[in-house]
Amino acid sequence: xxxxxxxxxxxxxxxxxxxxxxxxxxxxxxxxxxxxxxxxxxxxxxxxxxxxxxxxxxxxxxxxxxxxxxxxxxxxxxxxxxxxxxxxxxxxxxxxxxxxxxxxxxxxxxxxxxxxxxxxxxxxxxxxxxxxxxxxxxxxxxxxxxxxxxxxxxxxxxxxxxxxxxxxxxxxxxxxxxxxxxxxxxxxxxxxxxxxxxxxxxxxxxxxxxxxxxxxxxxxxxxxxxxxxxxxxxxxxxxxxxxxxxxxxxxxxxxxxxxxxxxxxxxxxxxxxxxxxxxxxxxxxxxxxxxxxxxxxxxxxxxxxxxxxxxxxxxxxxxxxxxxxxxxxxxxxxxxxxxxxxxxxxxxxxxxxxxxxxxxxxxxxxxxxxxxxxxxxxxxxxxxxxxxxxxxxxxxxxxxxxxxxxxxxxxxxxxxxxxxxxxxxxxxxxxxxxxxxxxxxxxxxxxxxxxxxxxxxxxxxxxxxxxxxxxxxxxxxxxxxxxxxxxxxx
Amino acid sequence: xxxxxxxxxxxxxxxxxxxxxxxxxxxxxxxxxxxxxxxxxxxxxxxxxxxxxxxxxxxxxxxxxxxxxxxxxxxxxxxxxxxxxxxxxxxxxxx
Numbered sequence: 273x274x275x276x277x278x279x280x281x282x283x284x285x286x287x288x289x290x291x292x293x294x295x296x297x298x299x300x301x302x303x304x305x306x307x308x309x310x311x312x313x314x315x316x317x318x319x320x321x322x323x324x325x326x327x328x329x330x331x332x333x334x335x336x337x338x339x340x341x342x343x344x345x346x347x348x349x350x351x352x353x354x355x356x357x358x359x360x361x362x363x364x365x366x367x368x369x370x371x372x373x374x375x376x377x378x379x380x381x382x383x384x385x386x387x388x389x390x391x392x393x394x395x396x397x398x399x400x401x402x403x404x405x406x407x408x409x410x411x412x413x414x415x416x417x418x419x420x421x422x423x424x425x426x427x428x429x430x431x432x433x434x435x436x437x438x439x440x441x442x443x444x445x446x447x448x449x450x451x452x453x454x455x456x457x458x459x460x461x462x463x464x465x466x467x468x469x470x471x472x473x474x475x476x477x478x479x480x481x482x483x484x485x486x487x488x489x490x491x492x493x494x495x496x497x498x499x500x501x502x503x504x505x506x507x508x509x510x511x512x513x514x515x516x517x518x519x520x521x522x523x524x525x526x527x528x529x530x531x532x533x534x535x536x537x538x539x540x541x542x543x544x545x546x547x548x549x550x551x552x553x554x555x556x557x558x559x560x561x562x563x564x565x566x567x568x569x570x571x572x573x574x575x576x577x578x579x580x581x582x583x584x585x586x587x588x589x590x591x592x593x594x595x596x597x598x599x600x601x602x603x604x605x606x607x608x609x610x611x612x613x614x615x616x617x618x619x620x621x622x623x624x625x626x627x628x629x630x631x632x633x634x635x636x637x638x639x640x641x642x643x644x645x646x647x648x649x650x651x652x653x654x655x656x657x658x659x660x661x662x663x664x665x666x667x668x669x670x671x672x673x674x675x676x677x678x679x680x681x682x683x684x685x686x687x688x689x690x691x692x693x694x695x696x697x698x699x700x701x702x703x704x705x706x707x708x709x710x711x712x713x714x715x716x717x718x719x720x721x722x723x724x725x726x727x728x729x730x731x732x733x734x735x736x737x738x739x740x741x742x743x744x745x746x747x748x749x750x751x752x753x754x755x756x757x758x759x760x761x762x
Numbered sequence: 763x764x765x766x767x768x769x770x771x772x773x774x775x776x777x778x779x780x781x782x783x784x785x786x787x788x789x790x791x792x793x794x795x796x797x798x799x800x801x802x803x804x805x806x807x808x809x810x811x812x813x814x815x816x817x818x819x820x821x822x823x824x825x826x827x828x829x830x831x832x833x834x835x836x837x838x839x840x841x842x843x844x845x846x847x848x849x850x851x852x853x854x855x856x857x
Contacts (some may be wrong), residue, residue, distance in 0.1 A: 343805075373838070373839065374839075375832050375835030375836050375838070376832075377838065448849060459830075511823060564796065574801055575801055575802065575804075575805050578799045578800075578801045579802065581795060581798065582802065589776060593777075596777070597841060598840070598841075598848050598850055599836075599839070599848055600836075600839035600840055600841075601841075602841075603841035605843070607851050610850055610851050610853050611777070611849050612851070613775040613850060615777045615778060615779050616779065618776075618777050619778050619779045619780075622778070625777055625789070628788060628791055630778065631769070631773070631792060632792060634775050634776045635764070635772055635792070635796070636799070638771075638772070638775065640777045644803070645802060648803070649802060650801065651807050652805050652807065655805070655807050688794070689791055690794040690798065693798075694794075
């Protein structure tokens, strides 16, 4: 008996669509039905675009009938509520944008529409992507489908939870310091953040512009490769998007190329004994596959968090200065002066974590602290890039755990928000160095998922995907599903 | 260390208002973060030069202003407009 649709990969769904085993409209209604029945348990969606989805599915069926489109044509997807969707409310998880209906589509959105993919809805996230637990959303927290008492990670926790619960076959995210890879780790998913510049940021609500990058959540490496091939490429609307050639990533999955893999001992040492045993098990498998695994000294973990939490808040404080209650976004009703309008609108519109980061960014950019913190952090960022470049002279891939444990409990860091920042310890350096990184679901901690992170050279996503595909063949992860994903909906 | 007075200065710069009873919470968490930033001072870099992060790949284009094709849609996002103007509180007092 074949698997139910929601336990199959997006590529499998695409093949079924092309064999006419199912129509896009039927698939779309199937997932909408599951969302209706099961999403109240985890709150992964902020908006479900039922009517739009059905009309897009009808169009996709016509494309398939005409032999047009790609393997993902007609496949439904969940979209992080950070990407502008014309005519569909886009909130970034904030009261500030609670009523914002964009007049245009993000380039990511447009590319997925052009490919004939079907928007199921917009997913929950930490406000303006600032958080690691999806508990800083104005609209309430999202829960982890593997354990409802735990967080799904963040900031793209809604997109990750929706997949892990079988409420979408594939989804989008954004990653400024780990916001795709960390939720992928906590929700047993593949999550890839490509090189900075690979995917256009046009229409992606900004947090820290030199670090923000769109990416993909998927059940399989093939799914991630297929969607990445659609999303990558230069965009005249984003001058930081890259002209670098975009290969068909799905064609780089089959070979069993052998790699020189570096493992920084400092990240390994930060794991507890159970985590170390799991990580060693995966490294042993890599060696048995013929890859060369070498322990290296990459002494960066003491300064990546302070560097990130200087640069990211500085850019956030500048980016979020645009929200003033005048042109769009929340506006205080009874302001008597312009200054009151600005400050009261912003005070009401932003949540506590966003305010904290704006204040921190203002601090590091203010007179007397700019050189000591911001300039120094920029210099360290350059130094970090050189450290990675040097490492990649001798190695093809750097492997680390994605996170230091499985998902933490809701409210675990409520009294000490700064402690939560350290859940990004393994991921932020990848953003600071503009590198591609992927998390793959091959490890467990206390019976819950946590991921292996592979880091590659700039614009060498193909190597990461190939290595991930090899590991997927050696350690298949598809039989593990969350309790909610195992629930059938009649 | 950040003092309550310093927090008020930052609030003014950032156009934010924090209620008095919440100020100690922000001062406490910001000071924890500032403690972490102290690590930056210990990193020795030998005065390495800064450069753009993706200078090899960034391209420049002519910055030609264009009128938004759907101005009315943009105005629909605005909290208050009249005759294509955004409404703000009076800035200059009448004589």
